[in-house]
Amino acid sequence: MSNSTLARRFGKALIGCAVLAILSIALWILTENRWLHQRVIGTSWGVTYEASATPGEASAAQVRYRYNPNRHKLHGSEVEMGPVALPWKKAVNVNRAQVARVEVVPKENATVSCRILLDETRVVAQASSPAPGRPAVCEVTAGKW
Incomplete structure (x- = not known):
């Protein structure tokens, strides 16, 4: 060579x-x-909030949920809306170590349920109204799945 x-x-x-x-x-x-x-990458998780009602109910009186509009900042926001047609679904980002939370308030004498899903597939929190007219509250700390 x-x-x-x-x-x-x-x-x-x-x-x-x-x-x-x-x-x-x-x-x-x-x-x-x-x-x-x-x-560079941020510190948030993608979660999906879901709300549904017992048969016969088509809406909830109110839905409140937490999310983070900027994955690079630690502080998030809370949204309150109502009345809301059910079933309802919302995909959001929640920062690591922050609480992902959705609260569904039913109309009088109705019951509702909620779920929080990670990446739209894995259920990480779920709950139902403890009694008619009482809200269903789902919450979990992001990253502690």
Whole structure:
């Protein structure tokens, strides 16, 4: 083998090693560096709130839920709405270590139920009205599934 062939192979191997090193460092920064991870990726979970009623009821008097409009900021918001047609569903983001919460207030003498789903598939909280006219409250701390 000539010196020029060896130099080309060595150069390609050196470039390959440099690319691998850069990718390894970037992966380490994004997975191990908590400060940077929170700034780049954020700290929220996607959850879905659901509300339903017993047969015969088509709406709830009120629905309240918590969410976070910005995954990079710790403080969230609460929404209160009503009356609400049932079944009802809302996909939101909730920050890690914050409480994901939905409260469904039924009309008089009705019962309702609620669920919180992680990634629209896994039920992480569910509840029903303890008595007619009483609200159903679902809550769970995000990240403690």
